[in-house]
Amino acid sequence: MSYQLSKDTLKVSAKLFALNRQRLVAELKKVVGGEKKVVLLQGGIEKNRYNTDAADLPFRQESFFFWTFGVHESDCYGAIDVDSGRTMLIPPKLHPDYIIWEGKIHPESWFKEKYEVDEVHFHENGNIEKYLEKWNSKKLLLLTGVNSDSDDTLPPANFIGKKKFDICEKILYPIMSELRVFKTDMELEVMRYAAKIACDAHKDVMKNIKPGWYEYQGESLFRHHSYFHGGCRHLAYTCIAASGENGSILHYGHVNAPNSRQINDGDMCLFDMGPEYNCYSSDVTSSFPVNGKFTEKQKGIYNAVLAANKAVFENAKPGVSYVDMHLLAERVTLQHLKEIGLVQGNIDEMMEARLGAVFQPHGLGHFLGLDVHDCGGYLGDAKPRSTLPGLKSLRCTRTLQERMVITIEPGCYFIDSLLDKALSDPSQAKFLNKDLLKEYRGFGGVRIEDDVVIWKDGNENMSILPRTVEEIENFMKQ
Incomplete structure (x- = not known):
């Protein structure tokens, strides 16, 4: 599928991000081996304005997550099996009342077709442990690092059951940053x-x-x-x-x-x-x-x-x-x-x-x-x-x-x-x-x-x- 707001704007294929994932897997295979490794990224979180329930600005996705999956929706996780290149998108499960206030609730199949990933599963409150276990994930590669301009640190993915996994936080940031330097x-x-x-x-x-x-x-x-x-x-x-x-x-x-x-x-x-x-x-x-x-x-x-x-x-x-x-x-x-x-x-x-x-x-x-x-x-x-x-x-x-x-x-x-x-x-x-x-x-x-x-x-x-x-x-x- 592709992204396009109208017939007068540019159509962007989801294959752009599939290629980015392929590039990432290829680089990771050069530096990691041994037990099964899975990349786990957490997307941006939608926030309200201070002490109200009103959204401040239209949500904009976190850049590393977008580079990898091209996903515009908030509060998602994404995973990549380094060995096979298989991909999983984990959007939030929306409350039934969402359809009244916010609009249509899309099924998992809609996300799979739109973003051209292999699997889609909904999560509730960051509970993604069962999906990672289904993949027999031995080691999780999480993204964290310090930006050289802002000196701000990008926090790693956070989720329920995180302590059950072997976590590596040193590999991804320099590799993904370097890949983003060179544009396809x-x-x-x-x-x-x-x-x-x-x-x-x-x-x-x-x-x-x-x-x-x-x-x-x-x-x-x-x-x-x-x-x-x-x-x-x-x-x-x-x-x-x-x-x-x-x-x-x-x-x-x-x-x-x-x-x-x-x-x-x-x-x-x-x-x-x-x-x-x-x-x-x-x-x-x-x-x-x-x-x-x-x-x-x-x-x-x-x-x-x-x-x-x-x-x-x-x-x-x-x-x-x-x-x-x-x-x-x-x-x-x-x-x-x-x-x-x-x-x-x-x-x-x-x-x-x-x-x-x-x-x-x-x-x-x-x-x-x-x-x-x-x-x-x-x-x-x-x-x-x-x-x-x-x-x-x-x-x-x-x-x-x-x-x-x-x-x-x-x-x-x-x-x-x-x-x-x-x-x-x-x-x-x-x-x-x-x-x-x-x-x-x-x-x-x-x-x-x-x-x-x-x-x-x-x-x-x-x-x-x-x-x-x-x-x-x-x-x-x-």
Whole structure:
């Protein structure tokens, strides 16, 4: 069976997840042997809003569980027999009153057909012990690990009778995380669709926005377009709909800075927004003047960031270090800032002094997949996380390989606290044109972010938008 919201949205085959399970079993067979082993995963749990019986947001599945089974329903378990590859889905048994309040109660056969698994059995309150015993499960492989970005720990599956089994919690997390790094053709098809919807929604905002709008209205239009035209019920992350000086707040849009400023004529907008489709993320940033016409200052900063974006896209090839790509972006940006007159001196010495991090304190980008900051950035041949400004914010330090999906998102920001700190540091202040920098205080920032697939014969940009100054101005005046 397949997932599709309407005839106008992408159809996603359940075979995508069957292939993921095959990949997982193949990798496990390389490292485990002996007694019978069963992978047991627990899906996401639906929760209510604080002390009420009202649901907070539409349920969204836990990413590892979704990668394995493609199941949208909450409160499920899933098992895989490593020896045979046989699969079992264990959804919750619903109360008879469910049909009154929530809708149809599907039989086990419906889940089996929809998700193309071998067995389906209902559980009550996490009582799955009998199904595992039926499989003669000797050792259970449970998924738990620490995310390298959030430092949050994913808890292992919990169920009644767990203590009766031999449990292993060390094998799955690195293997599954590494598998998620490399996207299959079917996964890439979904991600291309999500990126296209993101770009269409960005263009809708660019076409309609005008001075006097509030930032949240740009966010609202983006959300509407993504769902109405693309079937994307969820966004991949909190919308950053920044204007003017707010463009220098890297993760603007959160509850304490909720896209609430009125946009003034002449402001630059930095809109970092992306929907997800069938749980696969997009992550796209567009930067543009609200009135559709760049000033000379805006044009200079924008072209600096665009040059960095293009340089990385052209050089980010299999075998190349992502750290080196971050440094390349910094170097290109500094070269352009030197041409503008904002910095002065030797570029190599600026790089040594970590001046680039004053203007771009975040990392170049990250893996993209079922999570917007997808897992695996510090696996494989990854270098240890740096302690240096800018570099310490990298979410990936690996050598690039084919089928990795990364974001390329260089930026240039005028952040008062970082500028003040640099001006008080003799090793950095000597490169800065203090008087000219005063004119850029309050500018905000520019970020240009694309979703890119690494291929040996040339990278694929999934996020096509008007990008040059001329393209943006021509598009917005139409």
